[in-house]
Amino acid sequence: MKKTLQLALSAILIFSLLWPSSIGASDATIGSEIVNLRQGPGLSYPVIDQLEKGDTLTVLEASGEWLYVEAEGTKGWVASWLTTSAAQLPAGKAAGVVISQADHLNIRSEPSLSAAVLGQLFKGNEAQYIKADGEWIQIKHGQMTGWVSAKYVTLSNQQPEKIEKATSSLTGSTFTINVDAVNIRKKADLNSKKIGVAYRGERFKVVSQSTNWVQIETKDGSVAWIYSFYGSFSGQDASKKASSTSQNETVTIIYNGTNLRSEASTSSSVIQRAQAGESYPITGTAGDWYQLSIDGQEAYVANWLVTINNPTKKTQAAAKKISTERKKGSLKGLTIVVDPGHGGNDHGTTGVRGTEEKEITLKTAELLSSKLQAAGAEVIMTRQSDLYVDLRKRVSTAHQAQADAFISIHYDATTDSSVTGLTTYYTNSYQKELAQYVHAGASKQVEIRDRGVQLGNYLVLRENRHPSILIELGFLSNPNEERTITTNYYREQATLGIYNGILQYFDAQL
Ligand SMILES: [Zn+2]
Structure with a gap:
């Protein structure tokens, strides 16, 4: 008994040092003085044999931190943390x-x-x-x-099973709008006809759901679509709840030290601080805030500081990604987040001739989105109207969508009115290749000066875990350039170039 406990304790220590170091070889060596060979993968299984330091084993299978091995003709389980090159899978079956x-x-x-x-x-x-x-x-x-x-x-070591396509069982729930305003559309498509606008706090009966869109029943009883990122689901009916408890949504905290507050406002008192990775059940929403239950106590967290976990939605997204095999020249199966810079109270820069950056970033983003959609991509815009959207919320949109690319659209300005040109920025090394492709595509289509690909420290790139770029499509602080870059023609050419670059980037990944 005492020995088992001792073994378990040393296991915890050694485990973290040794396991698992590599995969693919078929041998492991006993690293401790005496190691028990057991009938099953756990300390509670009976001991069949004892192995000594230096004994070589053939690893047949792995289960958790246990290895099913053959040692001198006897098969049994050993703790991987007591072997020196542990947790290996049989040779030739490395596709774990x-x-x-x-x-x-x-x-x-x-x-x-x-x-x-x-x-x-x-x-x-x-x-x-x-x-x-x-x-x-x-x-x-x-x-x-x-x-x-x-x-x-x-x-x-088995090949992954195809993920079963989950059937949407959100019917009967309510969809609540979490942003100031969002378009209601005829179809689940950003290019589809706008048939109305829904405002913050409005609730709709959910008819069905399709990846990033929710089909709702409008006030006049007809059906229409809203982008599901702009709201949240709640109140499944009793029968649905009984049939599946995995419907319950939770949030996961993204940043260490996130404030959990007494009310849905940054001026309310902080109840406690949460650490990255902690999850809490959602009990409701209030504007951009989630109401959470923490050990029975009510608290609020801003929605841009968390990711939402809805098992059904995740499985659907995974199934979609697996079922669509992408071909060259197509963006089918890819999710691209297009981020029109600024919005709402944040006007961005203002041109010498009065152009507001936030207006033309949106127009440009709309054009780019339709090109990407036409090539089969699933496009998510971080804003679709003149709306203030927090930078962290823009990043969390990319994280929640598991975006394949994030494209932030901006127009430049500086105090020196002679400065002109096109610049593409990236922050993390895994974003550089996308920046190079997009920049090459854009600079080929537009006639303004080429300032090249540059390293820039932008929050939307820095905190983004996906290939992300920020493109500055010319200077509004130069009167001539302002005239050039504010035309429909320029936007058409620039978005064509960005689109070409994105396409070539993904083709190069095949
Ligand atoms: Zn800007």
Whole structure:
């Protein structure tokens, strides 16, 4: 009994150092003085044999931190943390699958508890194994690559099962608008006819749902579509709730030290601070805020500081990504977030001749969106009207959508009115290639000076975990350039160039 406890304790220590270091080889070596070979993958299983330091094992299978091995003709399980090159899968079967053993298992940007949370796995979710680092495993889940704690997953060498297409069971719920204003459209398409506007706090009966869109019943009883990112779902009917408890939405905190407040306002008192990765059930919404339940106590968090977890929506998105195999020259299966700079109270820069940056960024973004959609992409705009949208909210839109690309549209200005030209920025190294492609595409189509691709420290890029760029389409502070870049012709050419660059970037990834 005492020995088992001792073993368990040393296990926790050694586990973090040794497991799993690599995958793909078929041998492991006993690293401790005496190691028990057990009937099953756990300390509670009976001991079949004892192995000594230096004994070589053939690894047949892995389950969590346990290895099913063959040692001198005897098969059984050993704790991987007691072997020196542990957690290996049989040779030739290295295409490992990681299966989550926990709900709300955080997928992080780096192998560290303080790294940003990109998404979550639910119990039974499968992801592709990439590599291991200490007690972390790098995985690919849908379009997302990130790190999960090895403690909460098992490894399997089977090929991933096709994710079952989840049937939408949101019918019977209510959709509440969370932004100042949003267009109601005839079809689930940004180019579709606008048939009205819905305002903050308005509630609609949900008829059906399609990826990023929700079909609602309007006040006059007809059906129409709204972009589902602009609101939240609530109040499923009793029968739906009984049939599936996984419908309950939760939020996951993105940043360490996020304030949880007593009311839905930044001026209200802070009840407590939450850490990145913590999840709380959503009990309601109030404007841009989520009402949460924390040990029975009510608290509010701003929606741009969290990601939402809705298991049904996630599975649907994953199924969609898997079922569509992309071909060259097409953007089908890709999700692209288009970010028109500024909006609302934030006017951006104002041209010498009075042009407001926020107006032309939106016009440009609309043109770009329609080109991307025509090529088959799923396009999400961070704003569709003259609306103030927090920068962090723009980034969280990319995270929630698991965007394949994030394109921020801006127009430039500086105190020196002689400065002109086109500049494309990136912040993180994984954004550079997209910046190069987009810039090459745009500079080919427009006639203004080429200022090249530059490294810039912009929040929407810096905090963005996806390939993201910010393009400055010329200077409004130069009177001649202002005249050129505010025309429909210029916007048409510039968006064609950006579109070409995006297409070539994705074609190069195939
Ligand atoms: Zn700007």
